[in-house]
Amino acid sequence: MSPLPASQFDLFVVGDGVAAWMAALLMKRLQPGRAIGIAACDAAGPGRDDPVLVARPGFRALMARLGISEIDLLEQCDATFLLGTEHHLGGGGAFFQGCGAYGAPANGAAFHHYFLRLRTAGAPYPYDTFSLGAAMASQGKFIHPADNPRALESSFDYGHVIETARFRDLLSQTALSAGVVRTGAPVSEAIFTEGRIGSLQLEDGGHLEAGFYLDCSGPARTLWPDNPIQVLGPALLSQTARVDRAEQGSGNLSRALSTAGPSGWTSELALQSARVCQTFELADSEEANAHHLAAPWAGNCLALGRAAHRLSPVHTPFLALLERELDLLSALLPAEPGACEVEAREYNRRINETYARVHDFQTLFEIAIATRAGKSASAPSAPLARKLEQFRSRGRMVMYDEEVFSESEWTAALIGLGHLPERTSPLASAAPIAAVRANYEKLLHKIGQSTARMPDQLAYIAHMQKMMRESGGVDAV
Amino acid sequence: MLSDQALRRIVIVGGGTAGWMTAAALSRITRNGQTDLCLVESDQIGTVGVGEATIPPINGFNQILGIDENDFVAKTQATFKLGIEFDGWLRPGEAYLHPFGEYGLDINAVKFYQFWLKYAASHQLPPLDQFCLSAVAARKGKFLKPGDDPRSVLSTLAYAFHFDAMLYAAYLRAFAEARGVARTEGKVVDVRLRAEDGFIESIALESGEVIEGDLFIDCTGFRALLIEGALKTGYEDWTHWLPCDRAVTVPSARVTDPIPYTRAIAREAGWQWRIPLQHRTGNGHVYCSAHMSDQAAETVLMENLDGLATAEPRRLRFITGRRKQFWNRNCVAIGLSAGFMEPLESTSIHLIQAGISKLIALMPDRSFDPIERMEYNRLTGIQFEQIRDFLILHYTANQREGPFWDYVRNMALPASLEEKIALFRSKGRIFRFQDELFGEANWLSVLLGQGITPRTWDPMVDTMEPAAVLGEMRQIYDAIQGTAERMPSHQAYITRYCAAPPV
Numbered sequence: 006m007s008p009l010p011a012s013q014f015d016l017f018v019v020g021d022g023v024a025a026w027m028a029a030l031l032m033k034r035l036q037p038g039r040a041i042g043i044a045a046c047d048a049a050g051p052g053r054d055d056p057v058l059v060a061r062p063g064f065r066a067l068m069a070r071l072g073i074s075e076i077d078l079l080e081q082c083d084a085t086f087l088l089g090t091e092h093h094l095g096g097g098g099a100f101f102q103g104c105g106a107y108g109a110p111a112n113g114a115a116f117h118h119y120f121l122r123l124r125t126a127g128a129p130y131p132y133d134t135f136s137l138g139a140a141m142a143s144q145g146k147f148i149h150p151a152d153n154p155r156a157l158e159s160s161f162d163y164g165h166v167i168e169t170a171r172f173r174d175l176l177s178q179t180a181l182s183a184g185v186v187r188t189g190a191p192v193s194e195a196i197f198t199e200g201r202i203g204s205l206q207l208e209d210g211g212h213l214e215a216g217f218y219l220d221c222s223g224p225a226r227t228l229w230p231d232n233p234i235q236v237l238g239p240a241l242l243s244q245t246a247r248v249d250r251a252e253q254g255s256g257n258l259s260r261a262l263s264t265a266g267p268s269g270w271t272s273e274l275a276l277q278s279a280r281v282c283q284t285f286e287l288a289d290s291e292e293a294n295a296h297h298l299a300a301p302w303a304g305n306c307l308a309l310g311r312a313a314h315r316l317s318p319v320h321t322p323f324l325a326l327l328e329r330e331l332d333l334l335s336a337l338l339p340a341e342p343g344a345c346e347v348e349a350r351e352y353n354r355r356i357n358e359t360y361a362r363v364h365d366f367q368t369l370f371e372i373a374i375a376t377r378a379g380k381s382a383s384a385p386s387a388p389l390a391r392k393l394e395q396f397r398s399r400g401r402m403v404m405y406d407e408e409v410f411s412e413s414e415w416t417a418a419l420i421g422l423g424h425l426p427e428r429t430s431p432l433a434s435a436a437p438i439a440a441v442r443a444n445y446e447k448l449l450h451k452i453g454q455s456t457a458r459m460p461d462q463l464a465y466i467a468h469m470q471k472m473m474r475e476s477g478g479v480d481a482v
Numbered sequence: 483m484l485s486d487q488a489l490r491r492i493v494i495v496g497g498g499t500a501g502w503m504t505a506a507a508l509s510r511i512t513r514n515g516q517t518d519l520c521l522v523e524s525d526q527i528g529t530v531g532v533g534e535a536t537i538p539p540i541n542g543f544n545q546i547l548g549i550d551e552n553d554f555v556a557k558t559q560a561t562f563k564l565g566i567e568f569d570g571w572l573r574p575g576e577a578y579l580h581p582f583g584e585y586g587l588d589i590n591a592v593k594f595y596q597f598w599l600k601y602a603a604s605h606q607l608p609p610l611d612q613f614c615l616s617a618v619a620a621r622k623g624k625f626l627k628p629g630d631d632p633r634s635v636l637s638t639l640a641y642a643f644h645f646d647a648m649l650y651a652a653y654l655r656a657f658a659e660a661r662g663v664a665r666t667e668g669k670v671v672d673v674r675l676r677a678e679d680g681f682i683e684s685i686a687l688e689s690g691e692v693i694e695g696d697l698f699i700d701c702t703g704f705r706a707l708l709i710e711g712a713l714k715t716g717y718e719d720w721t722h723w724l725p726c727d728r729a730v731t732v733p734s735a736r737v738t739d740p741i742p743y744t745r746a747i748a749r750e751a752g753w754q755w756r757i758p759l760q761h762r763t764g765n766g767h768v769y770c771s772a773h774m775s776d777q778a779a780e781t782v783l784m785e786n787l788d789g790l791a792t793a794e795p796r797r798l799r800f801i802t803g804r805r806k807q808f809w810n811r812n813c814v815a816i817g818l819s820a821g822f823m824e825p826l827e828s829t830s831i832h833l834i835q836a837g838i839s840k841l842i843a844l845m846p847d848r849s850f851d852p853i854e855r856m857e858y859n860r861l862t863g864i865q866f867e868q869i870r871d872f873l874i875l876h877y878t879a880n881q882r883e884g885p886f887w888d889y890v891r892n893m894a895l896p897a898s899l900e901e902k903i904a905l906f907r908s909k910g911r912i913f914r915f916q917d918e919l920f921g922e923a924n925w926l927s928v929l930l931g932q933g934i935t936p937r938t939w940d941p942m943v944d945t946m947e948p949a950a951v952l953g954e955m956r957q958i959y960d961a962i963q964g965t966a967e968r969m970p971s972h973q974a975y976i977t978r979y980c981a982a983p984p985v
Binding site: 391406428 | 510511513514517843845847851853854901904905908909911913915916940942945
């Protein structure tokens with residue numbers, strides 16, 4: 006396909022990784038009549054992404070908009086279903102951080118208040134034994150959640166582990182099929198006119214123009230390299246180069262493992278055909294500062310993915326952030342090139358808050374690791390400090406706008422990392438402990454029965470694939 | 483986990499709606515066996531009885547208490563409320579409804595109203611509120627409780643109540659006393675503070691009785707006897723944004739079956755409410771004293787009743803705004819003592835309910851860790867400001883004549899509201915902030931009702947086949963109209979399930 010004349014691009018994406026292709030495909034799906042172009046640049050490429058990506062539950066809705074099915078992810082990207090992360094803290098401590106429910110609220114008080122009462126009364130149950138998702142994850146089980154909100158099997162949620170290179174290929178093939186136009190020559194720089202990008206200079210000497218630009222060129226920020234950044238704070242951990250691939254074949258696919266070491270930790274994520282181990286170490290230099298662009302949307306250019314932020318790799322937040330960036334872009338999509346200052350302000354306000362809240366969640370873990378390693382930990386941000394204080398004081402969880410991690414994950418993480426409330430809700434305190442214990446032991450019994458009936462994930466995937474082959478197709482996720 | 487620092491006594495000062503709502507809700511925590519709860523009120527002091535109209539979150543409050551809805555409706559002379567009609571707010575002779583519940587159904591993850599914005603004029607679509615079941619049912623005088631099945635149109639209905647606030651307080655008093663709340667009759671004549679930290683130590687009654695407590699809840703209304711009288715907390719005045727500062731109220735005889743919505747009718751220097759109850763109509767005229775005398779305001783009200791007045795008019799003065807701290811030392815202000823905003827969107831009782839919920843979530847012990855107080859004040863401050871912005875919106879975009887309406891049209895707006903309006907004007911986008919009470923549908927109805935229209939619609943709308951979209955809109959319209967038609971009349975529903983005994 007020969008390139009369209011430069012002036013006919015409505016929107017142009019610069020980059021060649023997952024962020025670039027996903028953005029291009031989504032824009033084409035949302036506005037099929039518009040001319041969407043994409044070109045690589047020297048600085049970007051799939052090799053710069055993590056070897057595997059972690060998708061959170063909301064990712065399924067995004068995939069549906071992209072027209073990519075769950076079975077596509079399973080068959081073409083070696084993907085698995087992920088129920089959460091099992092954290093091993095050393096010294097025997099461990100906890101599960103999943104997206105689904107833990108226990109059930111009662112009498113207007115959240116479950117963790119009752120858990121704390123049970124604990125004080127000597128009941129021997131760890132917090133995550135009250136989570137169906139945790140029970141499934143520990144045994145490598147999986148089924149899709151039930152639709153009936155009253156069923157116990159509706160109480161968990163799941164994401165995916167996806168191999169990055171294959172996912173990028175799937176996205177690019179789908180985008181090109183959908184009508185995204187790839188230009189031949191990489192982009193070398195943007196030419197500015199009155200504070201906006203007027204055109205792009207290509208490495209072969211040519212140029213192109215578009216009404217709106219998406220910079221997905223990674224840390225090089227090819228389109229707007231001097232766009233100011235805003236520092237969030239130290240990102241204590243850096244990713245080492247060590248990636249071990251072990252043959253899979255069997256084993257637990259339903260959980261991620263995160264094991265603390267003396268000065269960092271190792272994470273292990275399961276694809277269908279391999280287990281990918283990554284090691285993260287405490288970093289010493291200020292270069293590791295977590296930051297994001299102060300204004301990711303400036304003029305007619307919006308930076309996405311690693312062109313917009315550099316956060317710690319803790320919890321592999323890249324895809325979750327990209328999902329949020331694209332959701333916001335879709336909600337604020339400019340109809341025409343000019344006159345989008347209001348939308349840009351709103352985008353920047355909300356996405357910057359998102360980056361800050363993810364950094365808060367990462368800080369929680371980094372403080373724990375730094376403390377164990379005897380290093381000084383960074384001070385929490387004011388919103389995180391408030392959250393910690395409120396939880397410590399009486400188990401109240403403060404949730405802000407634009408949180409990526411759910412309330413149940415925050416609660417599991419705080420309890421798992423030892424931030425126990427000093428008091429519980431007076432509503433939970435008023436219930437007789439014998440009744441509380443009987444009620445939640447009944448739940449444990451149901452969780453055990455339900456999990457025992459479920460298949461292993463590999464068997465479940467094989468069953469899904471067989472069903473799909475027999476039915477001859479699948480709808481998007 | 484019970485602390486040896488648990489509160490030994492909570493003292494609620496003041497009855498009325500705020501006092502008895504607080505007592506009823508807090509009665510649940512006295513089951514810990516460590517905290518007792520008492521309420522002090524005086525029959526000599528009248529209550530304002532503000533907020534006869536409510537908004538849907540009241541249902542959550544009733545459910546948490548375990549209140550039987552039919553019993554509550556019958557005993558408080560209540561009717562059901564599906565929204566508020568704003569008559570003459572944009573310009574005289576035009577009215578719009580702010581219904582509870584959503585507009586239409588999203589199509590391919592695009593908001594329904596975005597399609598309506600595009601096609602309303604070109605395809606002569608019905609008004610947007612004809613795609614909202616609450617609005618259609620309200621206009622037809624119909625009512626039925628929402629269904630549980632999310633696939634049913636009936637599940638989109640949302641409702642609240644109109645009730646007699648005096649009867650509501652009496653109902654909750656019986657509820658609270660049955661659950662161990664002790665009521666003390668008496669007029670507070672002194673509030674004693676601890677010398678070392680200025681905390682309230684006790685209150686003294688006219689009878690000479692002294693009541694000590696760990697936590698005091700000020701439900702004394704505009705007098706703010708504890709939070710202001712004793713603790714000198716200070717007040718933030720918002721009159722420059724919401725300049726109405728007087729009200730005159732009067733009940734009138736019921737002349738017709740009650741309609742299932744509140745009416746708010748714009749007047750020369752303010753507005754008039756009309757709230758239908760089972761046994762009477764509640765009326766009030768909120769006005770700005772800088773633009774209208776008390777006598778003129780009373781005349782306007784009395785000349786615009788739909789039935790004979792059944793009592794003498796009663797005048798109220800207020801300063802719109804909020805207490806600088808809602809929780810100061812060991813005193814929490816709930817109700818009118820916390821602040822006041824005119825009842826244009828029926829938020830008074832909701833603010834009481836929200837204050838109680840936050841207090842339960844942040845219930846202190848005797849150590850009174852300041853972080854609980856600070857968080858309570860932060861969250862309550864945000865909520866007051868969000869409601870303030872929503873109320874200002876009703877005034878700012880008017881096309882009425884007269885000095886009062888000229889002022890509110892031209893006044894400088896809070897930056898938070900300016901940004902919200904700008905975002906809507908651009909492409910009809912509305913975003914909700916921090917658990918905001920009023921959501922997208924609420925803002926949409928008032929923005930459009932006040933004539934604020936987006937320059938264009940969400941560009942996603944243009945990507946969808948018009949015939950298919952219009953077909954889907956037609957189906958939604960038919961389903962809503964058909965469902966509303968089949969619902970019983972509001973009066974028939976009340977008669978069947980929850981009629982009050984004759985007065």
